[in-house]
Amino acid sequence: MTDAFDRLGYGTYKLAAGEECADGVAHAIDTGYRHVDTAQGYDNEASVGDGIDRSGVDREDLFVATKLSTDNLSYDDAVETARASRDRLGVDSIDLLYVHWPINSYDPAETLPALDDLVDDGVIDRIGLSNFEPDQLDEAIDRLDHDVFAHQVECHPLLQQERLREYAVDDGHWLVAYSPIARNRVADVEVLREIADAHDATPAQVSLAWLLSKERVAPIPKAADFGHVEDNWAAREIDLTADQIARIDALDRGERVVDFEEAPWNAA
Template sequence: MDLPAVGLGTMGIDDSDEVATALGLGYRHLDTARIYDNEAVVGEGLAAGLADADLGRDDVTVATKLWTDDLAADAVAPAARESAARLGVEALDLLYVHRPRGDYDPESTLPALDRLVEEGLVRNVGVSNFELADLDRAVDVLGRPPAAHQTELHPLFRRPELLDHARDHGYPVVAYSPLAGGRVREVDAVVAVAEAHGATPEAVAIAWATAKDPVVAIPKASSEGHLRANLAAADLELTDEEIAAIDAVEREEELFPE
C-alpha cells in the first residue's frame, strides 16, 4: 500500500471534531480498531472532514482491526460488516488482524478475510503485532505478503528484523505509539537531536521512524497544534549520524506487550 508518512492513530479519541480537523490539516490515513470502541466517532469525523475539505472518499485510507474474539472464520465477515457500518463506509481500505491470538487460526482466519476482498467489503488485508513466524505463515497462507504490518515502534522499542521482513517482501510497516507515550522526552539522544534542529523530541521521534524505509507512523494527537506538529515532522530530515545515535539507545520499553 502507498500510505502517507504520517497518519492519525485514534486510540482514545472520542470527539469526531478531532478527526475532521485532522483531515482538514492534511491527514489522509485514519487508523482505528474495534477494541478502541470509537469506530462510530471516527466515521462521523470522516464524513464531516470529507465534506469540509471537499475530499472524495478515496482520498483517505480508513483502517480498522479485528480483535481476538472476531477472528474465527465465521466471525470475520459479521465483524467487518459491523465495523464498516460504524465507520459509515462501503468498503474498509485496510482491515487488520489485531493480534494473532484468541480465535486466530491462519488457515481459516486469513482465507475468511480474503473472501471479503473478493466481495469488495475489504480492499486490503493487514496484520498487526505479528512475530516473524506469524508473518511467514501469513505469507504462505495468503500466497502474498500482507498489505501492511502494524507494530509498536519508537526509540525505546525497535524490531529491526520486522523491518527487514517488510523490505524483503515489499510491504509497509505502520508504526504505532511512535512517541512512546511521551517518554521520548526522557531520551537523551532524542533530546540532543531535537535541540540541534530546534525541534521537539516528538517531531524527532516521528522523523526517526519515518526515515526507516518502509515505515510510516500513526501518532495519536487531539489538539490542532499537536496534529500540525506531527504531520510536519515527516519533513524533518535527520542525518545518518543522528539516526544512528537514536538507534544506539540501550534503554528498552515496550508499551503494549502480550
C-alpha cells in the first residue's frame, strides 16, 4: 500500500492506448505528479502501466487509481475484471478502485461486497465511488465494511458540487474532481480571466488553484500536450486571495460538461 496520494493528479481520459498514453504518463510523473487516474473504459490501463515503467520513479512512490466499467459490476465480474486491471497496470495491488457509475449492472448487494473482498484479498488497497448521488453514497457507505477513500465527480468553478464537497468533509473521504477546467470552458469566464491576469496565469490554472483551496478536494486534469501538463502542475504555486476565492465561489452555474439521460442526477 502506498501513501503517495497527491491532491493534484494526472487524468488519462481519452489518452489513446500506446505511445500517447505511455509518454503522457511518464512525462507527468517526471514533472512531479504522483497520482495517476485511469479506468477500464478508457482502454489504456496497459499503457498507463508502460508509462509508469518508463518513468524514473519507484512504483511505491506512486498512487494508481482505476475504475470498474458499468457492465462489470456484478460480484463475479467486479472481482475478475479488477484482477485483470491490476495485471494490465503491472502493479501488485491497485491503490484505489472506483465504481465508475452506479448505473447498468450496478447492484449494491453484489458490487459493494466485491469491493470489500477485493480489499481483503489484497487486490486493491482502497475503495472509491464515482458519480454517486448523496442517497447512493449513504447506502454504499452503510453497506461497505471498509471506508470509502474517494468520491470522483465532475467539479469546477461552473459546477461547484457544494453538497458533495460538504459530504466528503463530513465523511472524511476525498472528492476527486474530474473535468476540473470544464474542458477549458473556464477560459471564457471574465472573472477567471481577470484573476488569471493578476497572477500571470491562465484561467485553467486559476480553476485548479481554486479547487486546491477547498478542503478534501483533489483535481485530476487530463492533458496530452506536455506544456499543458506542466502548466497544470504549476497551478499548485498560485495563492489565491480570500476575495478571489469568494469571486470564484459566486460563479456556480450548475453547468455540466458530462451529462446524459441515464446519469444518476437525471434519474426520476
